[in-house]
Amino acid sequence: MNTDSPAPGPVPALSVAMSVYNGERFLVPAIESVLAQTFTDFEFLILDDGSTDGSADIVRAYAEKDSRVRPIIRENRGLVTSLNQLLEEARAPIVARMDADDICRPERFAKQMAFLADNPDHGVVGSWSEDIDEHDQPWNASGPDHAITNDEMHAVAQNGGQLLVHPAVMYRKDIVQRVGGYHAAFRHCEDYDLWLRLLSETKMANIPVRLIRYRHYAGQVSKKYVTEQTVGAAVAHEAWRARQAGKPDPTADLDTLPHIEELDAVFGEQGVASRVRARVARGILHSRNALRDEGFDIVLRHISDGGDRSGLWRTVARLLRFGEPVLAARLTAALAR
DSSP states (O other): OOEEEOOOOOOOOOEEEEEEEEEEEHHHHHHHHHHSSSSOOOOEEEEEESSSHHHHHHHHHHHHHHEEEEEEEEOOHHHHHHHHHHHHHHOEEEEEEEEOOOOOTTHHHHHHHHHHHOOOTTTEEEEEEEEEESOOOBBBOOSSOOOOOOHHHHHHEEEEEEEOOOOGOOEEHHHHHHSSSSGGGGOOOOHHHHHHHTTTTTTEEEEEEEEEHHHHHHTHHHHHHHHHHHHHHHHHHHHHHHHHTTTOOOOTTTTSSOOOHHHHHHHHHHTHHHHHHHHHHSSTOOTTGGGTHHHHHHHHHHHHHHHTTTHHHHHHHHHHHHHHHHHHHHHHHHOOO
């Protein structure tokens, strides 16, 4: 059943879009952080995607207390469908993304709205993040902060790097809709594919201030689906390369991505599958989950194809620490051949 509150009154300056699925554990502080923003002219769309916990009741309770909250309660359809529905339902010309397990700093919306007002040629603005664990304590995240300027983002994209923290992003609704919103084929990396498509349509930037507290914990999607996410991101990058070369994007109308072995044929280019396997092999070496699922076979195929073996001997030791001696032995044999 689909239920949502009416949207009375004047059109707000900003629509905040949050999708929730069984998110009751961290939902209250996430909602509270949005409602406590210093910038107040917004509507807060919270879509409960068929949760089986108490998430929907929490959303309804906040809708009764604050008229800015617009609940959408319905059956489960998945995150990509939910994000596109939120985009369609948003009344404001600018949309701020927010996840149900993160925390906004009070000045987040004010700073991002001011940036977009001062930079009308920019369609997307994110921010740096403060990484926290499930207990709100600092999380030691590796890697540099995200690029700041549009030129820097293009350079990062060239190397397949990450561009934006999805729940920290604010964008102009019409530009995102013009590129087709979120694509269903890129489940678990739908945001990265969208950023790469937007690079050709508008300027993007990050405010070098930590405007969101980004949470890490064992049950989050990015931890459970590392292999699928990494494969999808690699394919999205190949699609970006094709577009940059003036070629059609073979992923544009797909509902699901092809198997890695089919990529050369799909893209009409030799070497695509090999590049994707190489990126996946590099991207999953520290993931316990990925090294225990189909990601391990991708690593073995990468080795057998003569791919770069940097860091793979250390992965043998890592597998032993993970309690996987059989996988460690298989990787050792592959590296020794």
